[in-house]
Amino acid sequence: MTRSLRVAALVFAIAAAAPAATPAEGSQAASVRVYFLQGEQLVAVTRPGSTVKAAVTALLAGPARAETAKQFRTYVPSGTRLRSVRFANGVATVDLGERFAAGRDAESLSARITQLVYTVGSVPGVKSVRLLVSGGVPLKLFPGYALSRPVTRAQATRPIVPPPTAPPGEGGQPNPETRALQQRLADLGFLALSAVDGVAGEQTRFAVIAFQKWARLARDGVAGPQTRAALAQAGRPSPLRSGGGGRRVEVLLDRQLALAIENNTVVRAIHVSTGAPGCGTPAGSYSVFGRRCGRGQCRSRSGCRGRATSSAASPSTSIPTSPSSRPRTGASGRPATTPSGCTTSRRSGRRSRSSPARESPARNGHRARARRRRLGRRTAGDRRRAFSPLR
């Protein structure tokens, strides 16, 4: 009696499991990649599923709580509805509710297209993505995107969205943990001592990025477990090249870091962004002819920074974590211009042509040494002189 009952129960269990087995197997193995933003970077997280629909649904749901704690964020408005999904011939057509086009901020609008195209484009077989808003073809709803045709991942440029001014956890009351982090960063020269106030903010984030660059960690500006562990063991950065007393700056092109050096000791390490691909900052040794400070930004963060080459350091509040500077071609400077619109530095003085390799830390050529010389007046004429050859 008991035996027959048990058998019956087993058969029932198998019968119940059988229809579910095939799709369950498929989705267990597969996962989709969903794209959010962290700092200035587009980051992927995985979610179960293998279809366009699963990917879009996960994107609309936004980052999980643990991901939000890591400051992942989404530019897709919450509550955006998925109306329908079609997929044929490599083109995924995604029809979203009107909410997807909500808001007027150009950067937010273009960031959400990038998130969508990257997410849907990560589903195997998808070559391009066609977006419909409430069944209609979006015309100029998303700046920078022509959406009357399907968009490929290559066309969906990575968003240039500055990180939010005050991400969660920044600002507010001073806290001892932040103060300890800041003190450590200041001891190592990544943060100005005057910025140790226990309140997390932009300066702290830049200092963390500077350290991450030095330690060759992921440059996200968040002091996670890896960064904290490295920070605990790290020493003050040392100059790559010794010799020569006085004050000089080494710009490490491979690490995107500038070292301010006084008598062969690194006094500050500063997060910089040099030339973007195609606009490379030339290697060599340079003298600084003049200095400019923009609206107190450089004074407050790092002391006056010299402009070692045409674009070695830009005092900006949002410095990308990778080489991306494109120098301006002002009418007064008139630097030589390449076809890509970047300035070349033929006007820099005493360029060492013997060491062309830039990205290898072992070579001399990838760092720019700069001697500083003060100029009394800061006029347009002085700025012009900053670009002219050594006299």
Added chain:
Amino acid sequence: MNLPSPGFQAGAVRPNKTVVAARGLEIDFARSLAARLGLKRVWFVNDPSFKRMFARGRKPWDLALAEVTITTARRQNVDLSQPYLRAEQGVLVRKGLTAPRTLAALARLRICLQRGTTSVAIVRERVRPSQALLFFASLDLLLEGVRSGRCEAAVLDAPILAAERAAAPDRYGALAGVLRTDERYGVVLQKSSPLTRRVNAAVRALVANGTLARLQRRWLLTDLGSLRVLG
């Protein structure tokens, strides 16, 4: 509607030509106009052909808005309302540059223009620039020139420059002022439409009560009527 036009008309066009998720200055203006006329609901329909708007015959719409400059030639086949926007030639300077306050100061700047626009003749005749003019083949390239600093000032229709600047205000300097051309935008209606008189009254009221100034500040970040007249 004649989508798209940044700042003035944006939206998603369904296969049956109706526009959803519409936004922009002229979209808001159409809604204000409808409210003024006592209408409860507005349907936005897109017609991609600008020329067809001025063709003879019955139209599949009651009012058309498409940054239409009022001219006598256009009045032949359609009615045009009282002006709702002053569209002069605007001067947009690059970021970091002090805006010129006089025509002479503007003449000293490196001025950029879009090739083939009416702005070219206006700048040559009235500004008399001291530096060579720079020409760009498209609006996008012209704006890129201002953003990169190659141009110190760009001259083009003020509403276009204002709308582009509003989309990314931190990449440009100020909209320094206008060169007067006395161009005005008007609403297009059917020829001898019974609506024309009421629309005219409504437009006048919306201009007088500051609604249009408010819409310009919202979508163009500046009231074009309040800009400095350089010449």
